[in-house]
Amino acid sequence: MIDVDGFYESEGEADVPPGQAWQAWRVKILPEPAFRALGGHEGLSGAQLAYLAAFGLLAPTSHNTVPQRFEPIERRSELRVWLDRRAVLPESDSCGRQATISVGCVVANIEHAAHHYGLAVELEVLDTPLEHTHPARDGEPTLVPLVSMRFSRGSEAPPRRAGAGADLLALMKRRKMVRARFDEAVALGSEVAEELRAIARELGGLELHLLTDAPTLLFLGKFQELADSTVFNRAGFARELGQWTLANDDPSAVGMRGWEFGLSDEAARHFSRGLRGEATLLPDEVAGMAKTANIGMRSASAVGVITVERDDLVHRIAAGRAYEGIALCSLRHGLVASMHAAITEVEAPNMALRGRLRTRRRPEVVFRLGRPKLPEDGMRPHASRPLLSSLLLPEG
Numbered sequence: 001m002i003d004v005d006g007f008y009e010s011e012g013e014a015d016v017p018p019g020q021a022w023q024a025w026r027v028k029i030l031p032e033p034a035f036r037a038l039g040g041h042e043g044l045s046g047a048q049l050a051y052l053a054a055f056g057l058l059a060p061t062s063h064n065t066v067p068q069r070f071e072p073i074e075r076r077s078e079l080r081v082w083l084d085r086r087a088v089l090p091e092s093d094s095c096g097r098q099a100t101i102s103v104g105c106v107v108a109n110i111e112h113a114a115h116h117y118g119l120a121v122e123l124e125v126l127d128t129p130l131e132h133t134h135p136a137r138d139g140e141p142t143l144v145p146l147v148s149m150r151f152s153r154g155s156e157a158p159p160r161r162a163g164a165g166a167d168l169l170a171l172m173k174r175r176k177m178v179r180a181r182f183d184e185a186v187a188l189g190s191e192v193a194e195e196l197r198a199i200a201r202e203l204g205g206l207e208l209h210l211l212t213d214a215p216t217l218l219f220l221g222k223f224q225e226l227a228d229s230t231v232f233n234r235a236g237f238a239r240e241l242g243q244w245t246l247a248n249d250d251p252s253a254v255g256m257r258g259w260e261f262g263l264s265d266e267a268a269r270h271f272s273r274g275l276r277g278e279a280t281l282l283p284d285e286v287a288g289m290a291k292t293a294n295i296g297m298r299s300a301s302a303v304g305v306i307t308v309e310r311d312d313l314v315h316r317i318a319a320g321r322a323y324e325g326i327a328l329c330s331l332r333h334g335l336v337a338s339m340h341a342a343i344t345e346v347e348a349p350n351m352a353l354r355g356r357l358r359t360r361r362r363p364e365v366v367f368r369l370g371r372p373k374l375p376e377d378g379m380r381p382h383a384s385r386p387l388l389s390s391l392l393l394p395e396g
């Protein structure tokens with residue numbers, strides 16, 4: 001058993017509630033000698049691999065399902081990232097796209113953490129069949145390995161990556177989805193835009209489209225609203241979302257609390273119960289949720305669309321890696337991000353988006369960037385996470 005307790009401090013920032021469910025955000029950023037002191041002589045020790053995984057736990061995941069599991073393999077200085085298919089959602093993610101993009105975000109954080117400690121990373125997306133990332137049916141294995149990451153300390157420093165910087169670990173601890181109205185007056189500078197595009201380009205097979213003109217944002221807002229109302233009105237989707245949308249005082253380590261959407265305790269409880277079918281949500285209330293996303297899009301400094309050559313495991317992982325790199329780099333420039341999966345999952349808006357981008361490539365990740373109109377919206381509490389120790393798999 002790797003002892004991970006020493007990775008954490010007792011107090012976090014103001015937006016980190018007390019308790020185990022927020023321990024992940026209280027991870028210490030170890031100075032280089034302290035990281036080395038965790039280690040063995042040759043390769044990386046289990047404790048060092050687990051410490052890198054602690055940053056993978058801070059990555060965003062769809063519905064905060066936290067589907068990643070970590071297998072530290074000490075003798076090869078390797079960390080394997082697995083997918084727990086019990087966390088792949090049958091209604092909203094029947095082909096595992098959102099879960100595998102999430103694992104890509106996790107991988108990005110681990111890579112950045114490794115680079116921070118001067119380690120080179122050899123990354124391999126394993127050839128797990130795509131069907132094995134779908135929700136598990138009876139009798140199928142629930143855990144599948146997706147990515148192998150091997151670390152080494154070469155004589156030379158790893159090459160500088162787009163968006164890199166010594167502040168990345170601190171940015172990971174600050175990053176969160178900010179599902180709020182943004183300030184229309186804040187523009188995305190052209191240098192920042194170029195830096196963000198470079199992050200996607202570097203990963204191969206991806207392209208980042210940044211849309212900033214008001215008519216396009218208006219159009220995207222409408223399509224997002226259409227996509228959201230389509231899915232909210234599907235009974236199965238709403239029930240599933242209801243299971244992952246929590247009251248503010250829920251102790252769960254996974255799922256999303258109402259306060260992350262700016263909801264009061266009462267509204268959070270009402271929406272959660274309404275989506276689960278335990279209370280009645282009025283048509284206006286459902287329409288209001290979809291409208292909120294529309295307003296969010298319209299107020300953004302930019303809407304980003306990551307398109308992929310092919311919708312396979314390699315490109316999904318790459319899209320997640322790119323998204324997370326972009327979110328962290330944007331945060332450095334004072335911009336927060338919010339993701340909008342429905343527009344990529346529902347076929348009609350996805351096709352419309354392709355038309356607007358004049359591309360045959362598939363829009364895989366859609367998000368908006370901006371600065372919250374009300375600064376307090378950026379200070380909403382972080383989402384909870386399970387304890388790192390509960391996500392570590394025994395070697396082999």
Ligand SMILES: Cc1cc2nc3c(=O)[nH]c(=O)nc-3n(C[C@H](O)[C@H](O)[C@H](O)COP(=O)(O)O)c2cc1C
Nearest residue numbers: 060061062063064101102176177339340341342383
């Ligand atoms: C692949 C992916 C898809 C997501 N889709 C949505 C979405 O459609 N709407 C939304 O509000 N949040 C979406 N999120 C954000 C997650 O709900 C969020 O990351 C999770 O609740 C954890 O919160 P945190 O990112 O603030 O730590 C998505 C995240 C990922 C990685």
